[in-house]
Amino acid sequence: MSTAIAITSGKGGTGKTSLTGGVGSCLAALGHRVLCIDMDVGLRNLDLSLGMSDRALMDFTDVLSGRTTLEKAAVAHPVIQGLHLLTAPLTEPRDVISEEGLRAFLADAKSKYDYVLMDAPAGLGLGFRLSVCGADRAIVVSTTDASALRDAQRTVSELSRTVRYLHLVVNRLQPKLLRQLHTTIDDAMDAAGLPLLGVVPEDAQVMLAANRGQPLILMARFGAARAYLNIARRLTGERVPLMPIR
Numbered sequence: 606m607s608t609a610i611a612i613t614s615g616k617g618g619t620g621k622t623s624l625t626g627g628v629g630s631c632l633a634a635l636g637h638r639v640l641c642i643d644m645d646v647g648l649r650n651l652d653l654s655l656g657m658s659d660r661a662l663m664d665f666t667d668v669l670s671g672r673t674t675l676e677k678a679a680v681a682h683p684v685i686q687g688l689h690l691l692t693a694p695l696t697e698p699r700d701v702i703s704e705e706g707l708r709a710f711l712a713d714a715k716s717k718y719d720y721v722l723m724d725a726p727a728g729l730g731l732g733f734r735l736s737v738c739g740a741d742r743a744i745v746v747s748t749t750d751a752s753a754l755r756d757a758q759r760t761v762s763e764l765s766r767t768v769r770y771l772h773l774v775v776n777r778l779q780p781k782l783l784r785q786l787h788t789t790i791d792d793a794m795d796a797a798g799l800p801l802l803g804v805v806p807e808d809a810q811v812m813l814a815a816n817r818g819q820p821l822i823l824m825a826r827f828g829a830a831r832a833y834l835n836i837a838r839r840l841t842g843e844r845v846p847l848m849p850i851r
């Protein structure tokens with residue numbers, strides 16, 4: 606059965622786009638048909654994270670308004686089989702996008718892909734609401750900063766009205782820093798009020814890969830790349846233990 610997953614956070618810059626690109630490429634590498642949708646109107650970046658900079662000409666609003674079809678607008682990854690990107694427009698669209706329209710579009714996307722990942726914008730505005738209105742699952746990405754965790758908590762209270770399954774991913778983990786702060790991953794889970802789907806370490810390769818225009822999984826096997834693979838496997842229902850992070 607196909608699954609639509611919204612990647613959210615509340616606070617900006619916590620790692621939603623990197624996680625969408627990383628987990629999306631891993632799901633495709635595991636043999637699934639994957640559509641990654643950039644829902645960040647005006648500030649799209651998912652193309653960079655997937656190493657598909659400016660390949661897409663049409664965006665999700667073109668599909669929603671009927672100007673084109675999903676088949677024409679979704680661009681296949683040049684290297685990773687089964688992975689497609691549907692990008693976001695660079696400017697606010699003139700058409701009104703309704704939650705109803707988004708849900709109908711998602712139903713069509715789910716009939717063609719095993720996983721539809723939606724990279725939500727920061728905040729709780731329209732882009733967030735559209736990203737989550739038809740999602741089966743939502744991932745809340747947070748760092749261990751108190752401000753990110755507080756925003757995660759706010760996001761969870763919005764999400765719990767619409768999405769059935771919610772998960773937490775703790776990103777940019779630095780165990781040494783956690784020890785200095787006398788805090789733990791359990792505290793982060795308690796603060797967000799969510800079960801843990803995965804922990805991604807602080808890893809400079811994430812930025813290097815995006816800057817080089819390469820998906821991380823084609824560059825690295827350990828660190829964040831391994832964490833994304835573990836998260837992808839857990840989403841498929843596999844039991845994968847948390848990897849040790851030093």
Ligand SMILES: Nc1ncnc2c1ncn2[C@@H]1O[C@H](COP(=O)(O)OP(=O)(O)OP(=O)(O)O)[C@@H](O)[C@H]1O
Pocket residue numbers: 614616617618619620621622623624645650725726727776777778805806807808809811812813815829
């Ligand atoms: N695990 C990580 N280790 C190191 N750097 C990371 C990690 N995850 C993300 N980053 C870096 O953090 C920055 C923000 O990441 P990203 O764009 O994925 O966040 P975002 O939540 O999508 O941001 P926005 O809210 O603006 O959409 C980028 O420079 C990215 O390279």
Ligand SMILES: [Mg+2]
Pocket residue numbers: 621622623645650724725726
């Ligand atoms: Mg982003």
